[in-house]
Amino acid sequence: MKPFDQACQIRGPSHAHYAAYRTSSVAGHSHIVDFFTYPVNGTATDGHTHDYQGVSRVANYGTQSHFHRIVGETGPAVPLPDGSHYHLVEGSLNDEPFQFEGGSYKTVLTIPRHPHSFSGPTGTGIGYEPPGW
Numbered sequence: 001m002k003p004f005d006q007a008c009q010i011r012g013p014s015h016a017h018y019a020a021y022r023t024s025s026v027a028g029h030s031h032i033v034d035f036f037t038y039p040v041n042g043t044a045t046d047g048h049t050h051d052y053q054g055v056s057r058v059a060n061y062g063t064q065s066h067f068h069r070i071v072g073e074t075g076p077a078v079p080l081p082d083g084s085h086y087h088l089v090e091g092s093l094n095d096e097p098f099q100f101e102g103g104s105y106k107t108v109l110t111i112p113r114h115p116h117s118f119s120g121p122t123g124t125g126i127g128y129e130p131p132g133w
Helices: 003-011
Strands: 018-022 032-036 051-055 059-061 064-066 069-073 077-079 085-092 098-101 104-107 117-121
Touching: 018 117, 032 051, 064 098, 069 085
Parallel strands: none
Antiparallel strands: 018 032, 051 069, 059 064, 077 085, 085 117, 098 104
């Protein structure tokens, strides 16, 4: 047995999850948040979690568009009857609004700071090695 196969039997296969949510409405707008979790080794029953980070989709506050940063950790694996699993996520966007400017981003000082929350399940695991690899 290859060392990789042994690691998968001990810790479960490496995988990630896709997640997509609409945030709470604050200051008359909401954002779409979608991301892939960072991959980890795990199974449906071992309680593993995944980290994630990224940015929300752009939304308008009056005539100004902006986005927010996100960073967090999923809840533990929730097993499904077919042996797969998902994770519950409860998070909030960083309250600082940003705009893109010349290949980077800057804080938007004319938009008041405001947090948005989001929650829900991830999809089931993705990115598993094909059998026999």
